[in-house]
Amino acid sequence: MIRLAMILACLWHPAAAQTAELTAQFGPPDAPRTALLRSTTDLAALGPVIEAYVETRQDTRIVYEQWGSNDLYALTARDCRKGRMGADLVISSAVHQIVDLVNEGCAASHASEATATLPPELAWRDQLWGVTREPIVVVYNRDLLAPAEVPRSRFDLLDLLRPAGSRFAGRVATYDIEESGLGFLLAFSDSLEATTFGGLMEAFGRSGAIATCCSAEIIDRVASGEYLVAYNVLGSYALQRARQDPRLAVLAPEDYTLILSRAAMIPAGSAAARVAADLLDYLLSPTGRAMLEAQDLIVHLKEEDTSAIEVFGTVETLERPIGLNPTLLVAMDSDKREIFIRRWRDAFPQPD
Amino acid sequence: MPEAGGVRATLSLKNRVALAVGAVLVLGGALVLIAALAYGRQAAREAFDRLLIGAAADIARTISIRDGVPMVDMPVSAFELLSLAADDRIRYRVVGPDGATLTGDADTPLLAAGPGVESMFYDGTFGDEPARYVAFTRRFAERSFSGPVRVVVGHTLLARRELARDIAQNALIVLGAAGTVMALFAWMVVSRALRPLPRIGETLAVREPTDLTPLSLSAPKEVAAMLTALNAFMVRLDRQNIATDKLITDAAHQMRTPVAAIRVQAQLASIENDTDRRDRIVARIQDRAAGLGRLLDQLLSRAMIIHRADTAPATPLDLRDVAVEIVEKTDDIFVEAGIEVMLDIPDHPVRVRGDALSLVEAGRNLLSNALRHGKPPIRLGVTQGSLVTLWVSDCGDGLPPDTARNAGERFARSGAAGGSGIGLAIVSEVAEGHGGRLAMEHRDGQFVAALELPRFAA
Numbered sequence: 001m002i003r004l005a006m007i008l009a010c011l012w013h014p015a016a017a018q019t020a021e022l023t024a025q026f027g028p029p030d031a032p033r034t035a036l037l038r039s040t041t042d043l044a045a046l047g048p049v050i051e052a053y054v055e056t057r058q059d060t061r062i063v064y065e066q067w068g069s070n071d072l073y074a075l076t077a078r079d080c081r082k083g084r085m086g087a088d089l090v091i092s093s094a095v096h097q098i099v100d101l102v103n104e105g106c107a108a109s110h111a112s113e114a115t116a117t118l119p120p121e122l123a124w125r126d127q128l129w130g131v132t133r134e135p136i137v138v139v140y141n142r143d144l145l146a147p148a149e150v151p152r153s154r155f156d157l158l159d160l161l162r163p164a165g166s167r168f169a170g171r172v173a174t175y176d177i178e179e180s181g182l183g184f185l186l187a188f189s190d191s192l193e194a195t196t197f198g199g200l201m202e203a204f205g206r207s208g209a210i211a212t213c214c215s216a217e218i219i220d221r222v223a224s225g226e227y228l229v230a231y232n233v234l235g236s237y238a239l240q241r242a243r244q245d246p247r248l249a250v251l252a253p254e255d256y257t258l259i260l261s262r263a264a265m266i267p268a269g270s271a272a273a274r275v276a277a278d279l280l281d282y283l284l285s286p287t288g289r290a291m292l293e294a295q296d297l298i299v300h301l302k303e304e305d306t307s308a309i310e311v312f313g314t315v316e317t318l319e320r321p322i323g324l325n326p327t328l329l330v331a332m333d334s335d336k337r338e339i340f341i342r343r344w345r346d347a348f349p350q351p352d
Numbered sequence: 353m354p355e356a357g358g359v360r361a362t363l364s365l366k367n368r369v370a371l372a373v374g375a376v377l378v379l380g381g382a383l384v385l386i387a388a389l390a391y392g393r394q395a396a397r398e399a400f401d402r403l404l405i406g407a408a409a410d411i412a413r414t415i416s417i418r419d420g421v422p423m424v425d426m427p428v429s430a431f432e433l434l435s436l437a438a439d440d441r442i443r444y445r446v447v448g449p450d451g452a453t454l455t456g457d458a459d460t461p462l463l464a465a466g467p468g469v470e471s472m473f474y475d476g477t478f479g480d481e482p483a484r485y486v487a488f489t490r491r492f493a494e495r496s497f498s499g500p501v502r503v504v505v506g507h508t509l510l511a512r513r514e515l516a517r518d519i520a521q522n523a524l525i526v527l528g529a530a531g532t533v534m535a536l537f538a539w540m541v542v543s544r545a546l547r548p549l550p551r552i553g554e555t556l557a558v559r560e561p562t563d564l565t566p567l568s569l570s571a572p573k574e575v576a577a578m579l580t581a582l583n584a585f586m587v588r589l590d591r592q593n594i595a596t597d598k599l600i601t602d603a604a605h606q607m608r609t610p611v612a613a614i615r616v617q618a619q620l621a622s623i624e625n626d627t628d629r630r631d632r633i634v635a636r637i638q639d640r641a642a643g644l645g646r647l648l649d650q651l652l653s654r655a656m657i658i659h660r661a662d663t664a665p666a667t668p669l670d671l672r673d674v675a676v677e678i679v680e681k682t683d684d685i686f687v688e689a690g691i692e693v694m695l696d697i698p699d700h701p702v703r704v705r706g707d708a709l710s711l712v713e714a715g716r717n718l719l720s721n722a723l724r725h726g727k728p729p730i731r732l733g734v735t736q737g738s739l740v741t742l743w744v745s746d747c748g749d750g751l752p753p754d755t756a757r758n759a760g761e762r763f764a765r766s767g768a769a770g771g772s773g774i775g776l777a778i779v780s781e782v783a784e785g786h787g788g789r790l791a792m793e794h795r796d797g798q799f800v801a802a803l804e805l806p807r808f809a810a
Contacts, residue, residue, distance in 0.1 A: 103442060325435050333456070335423050338423070339425055
């Protein structure tokens, strides 16, 4: 189904900064129009969408680089400061970092019919656009949890962790907010959303919850039964894995569910801004959205029993979209990060 | 067009008003535009400056001292506040007493503040864009930390410009509407005000040529003044017309009898064979012809008086000069009659306002009446009392009272003593023309005919 015209250069340098995790190319190598897309999105998820895009544009080649969110931010910020040509389109799940880049004047403007269809909370200054729609979910192991134990909300999770000697102790995992920009954003959004988060962090710390870096790793270990529950997992990854692995169950917390739209921007130094804008318009077009939905990058929560994500409660009242606006700059503030991370460390003592 | 005569139509009043109102609106519009832009900019600046200081104060409030180090627990509310300027980029910086940046963008410009300055606004840039900043100072006096911590918050100017433009635009819309209404009202008022003019024109155009009655129309004050002048003009014209009619009627009436008499005498003369009687008839014809000549003189003189009453300008003059001129002009007839006229005038000038020629004519008539009908001694005098009087006295019987009462009416004395009565009519008309009257009385065996005129106060 997917014509693999991509040359995979699977380079794994998890420790070394400033190197793409993965690189791929879509479209004919000699195409007159080339754009470099840097994204935190897994190549496996976004690849087919890009593939579909270049099939409709025979003269366009897209070079795809997959980055960690903090590296991507650092690289793009450096390109901007030095006025260097870098990526032509940047898509990151750490949307606060993209808001910061746009705020620093690192983005080029683009307005089109497609961008006009976005609701105001998913666009800023004609320079930043929310291209996906991914609920932040709880993943649990269906085989190892009794239906009564399923943590439908954060309160349920707190209750599971509370008893001394709970079997959940040490078997609940979440993102490490220091390593992952997305993890920090989600924890920060949680802290704004409800006071539950303070209690939850405290419970995580007391029960020896695991803070780790990567979606794939977390989900794998839930599947294997090492972890019972994973908290604050990006819905797109969770869903893709859950479709292949019947042990995995995905649910949208019923007290509230954060909805993240990955932010796209065209860097001001882009050499192929028109190609980037065209690709962006495609992603925002009905065809592009349908492709994204097929890749679980656009997810609409549904209350039906058959839906891939379990929803308890009313969709309208539980969804909390993360607005792409300058209030996210607070998440970039160094003092704020320090205060936040200090609390985090108090909860998750460093392993060494 | 012969009817148009010397009338030259210049730019219409409506167009003049339209031009004036247009000029006022354009000039006023330009001024208001400038003012509106300035006001809009000022209002936008004040509104968003308040936003900035609100955010800065909000941030300053969250600064706390931990282990001797100020920490900023950056409030989301400050950024929500700043997000009211929806598309503007935001920059902030918190600076400790030593000038070190505690948090935020170290490139954010910061001006040195004087002592005691709590907050100050200043313009700067953010990248390539102009920006506005506020520096807000919070002073700490803790055991572990003391000194001022300054919070700088700034943003770009997109929202300010948009608000300023909105305000100016709204002001202009209001101005435009007001201008349109003003122009409309001006047009309506002028149209209404000028409506009487064509109406007067039409009324005059459809009039019979002989109709000189005053126009009776209501009109605005300015137009009414013109209408009044027009009516006065028509009254004078009418009076002249009547006078002319009178003159023609008088002349025809007065001359019919003497001309008929002359014709009869001439007929008698032609058939009279007796030389003596024919000579007598011829002498009578001569008398009659001379009388007719005098009558014509008087008719013409009267016509002149009436004409002058409406046309000759009244000038200040000395009535004594008038008296002297009267005596000079009547000198010949008195010399012929062998009678002397005594002049009785005061030493000081007697001032009146009037037409010298008409007054001389009136005096001549009084004097010749006295000569013809009165008895010497005849005196001509000028006196000044509450009224100014030009009088003639003689020692005759004067006029019978009822004739005197009718003096001034035409033909009052026609026939009887050979006079036509036109003389007194002239005097009477001159008196009225000068705002006075003709007075006649018997006093100490004398008959006095006097022209009483109002005094002229210089």
